[in-house]
Amino acid sequence: MTGYHCLAIPGPTNMPFEIRQAMELPLEDHRAPDFGEFTLPLLDDLKKIFRTQTGRVFVFPGSGTGGWESAIANTLSEGDRILTSVYGHFSHLWADMCKRFKLNVDIINQNWGKGVPLEKYRELLEKDKNHSIKAVLVCHNETATGVTSDVMGVRHILDELSHPALLLVDGVSSIGSLEFHMDYWGIDVAVSASQKGFMMPTGLAIVGVSKKALSLCDKADLPRCFFDFSEMARMNDDGYFPYTPATNLLRGLRASVDMLLKEGLDNVHKRHFRLAEGVRRAVAAWGLSTCAERPEFSSDTVTAVKVKPGIDANEIIKHAYYDFKVSLGGGLSILNGDVFRIGHLGWTNETMILQALGGVELAMLKSGFLFEPGAGVGAAIQHYSGTKRLVLQAA
Numbered sequence: 001m002t003g004y005h006c007l008a009i010p011g012p013t014n015m016p017f018e019i020r021q022a023m024e025l026p027l028e029d030h031r032a033p034d035f036g037e038f039t040l041p042l043l044d045d046l047k048k049i050f051r052t053q054t055g056r057v058f059v060f061p062g063s064g065t066g067g068w069e070s071a072i073a074n075t076l077s078e079g080d081r082i083l084t085s086v087y088g089h090f091s092h093l094w095a096d097m098c099k100r101f102k103l104n105v106d107i108i109n110q111n112w113g114k115g116v117p118l119e120k121y122r123e124l125l126e127k128d129k130n131h132s133i134k135a136v137l138v139c140h141n142e143t144a145t146g147v148t149s150d151v152m153g154v155r156h157i158l159d160e161l162s163h164p165a166l167l168l169v170d171g172v173s174s175i176g177s178l179e180f181h182m183d184y185w186g187i188d189v190a191v192s193a194s195q196k197g198f199m200m201p202t203g204l205a206i207v208g209v210s211k212k213a214l215s216l217c218d219k220a221d222l223p224r225c226f227f228d229f230s231e232m233a234r235m236n237d238d239g240y241f242p243y244t245p246a247t248n249l250l251r252g253l254r255a256s257v258d259m260l261l262k263e264g265l266d267n268v269h270k271r272h273f274r275l276a277e278g279v280r281r282a283v284a285a286w287g288l289s290t291c292a293e294r295p296e297f298s299s300d301t302v303t304a305v306k307v308k309p310g311i312d313a314n315e316i317i318k319h320a321y322y323d324f325k326v327s328l329g330g331g332l333s334i335l336n337g338d339v340f341r342i343g344h345l346g347w348t349n350e351t352m353i354l355q356a357l358g359g360v361e362l363a364m365l366k367s368g369f370l371f372e373p374g375a376g377v378g379a380a381i382q383h384y385s386g387t388k389r390l391v392l393q394a395a
């Protein structure tokens with residue numbers, strides 16, 4: 001089939017030409033005497049994206065999963081008690097990793113469609129008078145359900161109770177797209193990856209680490225080698241890495257950070273809100289609902305759309321892919337078949353979103369779901385153009 005493929009999944013996202021071009025260069029000497037002139041400003045500018053002045057940002061070869069592993073392996077010891085909650089595929093996987101590391105994991109299970117359970121966190125932290133809970137985990141943006149959680153709310157609870165637990169946050173599908181304040185929210189480890197808000201290929205785990213978390217590394221006895229913060233910090237001080245870094249990806253990351261800072265993070269967030277709102281209006285116009293149970297928790301990077309009973313979301317995804325060249329995200333684990341996901345993050349704009357919504361409409365019609373063709377696309381256009389539904393007058 002002719003024409004571009006429309007990538008409307010929540011990562012990998014669309015890669016800007018500037019980033020692709022920045023990576024297209026000969027391989028370079030990562031131990032060259034002037035390599036630090038490139039890496040030191042990059043590591044410094046990454047702090048602006050995480051909004052941290054007091055912490056540091058490390059870049060590991062890897063993906064978000066590696067970032068999760070680095071967060072726990074550097075800060076915790078075998079048998080440590082941690083508090084987490086599961087409200088989607090990714091929060092589940094991180095909790096599962098904690099169990100595999102033989103941590104003592106308190107899990108609060110939520111409906112998939114809800115976010116972090118603040119009151120339950122408060123209850124458990126309040127009961128924990130002897131501070132046996134060493135870390136509290138939050139998945140900021142649950143990519144499986146399109147729900148954004150209140151990280152600041154968790155920080156408030158920890159502060160009100162003067163609880164010293166570390167706050168470890170998954171920002172894989174939020175950092176670089178949604179509002180994220182590592183220092184202000186008092187986050188100790190913030191995990192991200194290159195293939196979402198950073199608009200790059202997969203291959204880098206990008207991890208923000210607070211001074212407090214770094215100071216605990218020596219005490220933490222979980223096994224670690226590749227993802228060791230202390231070793232990375234020591235080498236990064238001079239602009240080098242403990243092993244061969246992915247130099248071309250670092251060049252791409254430089255271009256990515258430049259683009260984000262040039263647009264301005266506040267503008268990036270506003271753009272994501274505007275685009276997401278158009279998608280949400282389209283979903284409502286189709287007569288469908290989102291997985292996010294409350295509108296205020298709706299993610300501005302991904303929308304998980306629930307299909308009507310009797311309709312298979314995977315059919316829609318297949319038709320979109322094979323017949324209309326549109327990639328949509330599937331429903332993960334227990335949501336398989338009930339949900340399709342539209343990614344609207346990274347390097348995208350109104351027209352690209354309308355293309356995805358048009359593809360969804362074609363695929364839904366082909367799958368036997370009846371609605372007024374153009375209803376969703378029209379609702380998004382009205383939102384993006386600021387117009388109301390026009391009533392055409394006869395001449």
Ligand SMILES: Cc1ncc(COP(=O)(O)O)c(C=O)c1O
Nearest residue numbers: 063064065090141143172173193
């Ligand atoms: C919220 C979230 N956390 C973690 C991950 C895992 O990241 P990766 O697939 O890069 O290992 C993902 C992947 O989509 C994610 O969306």
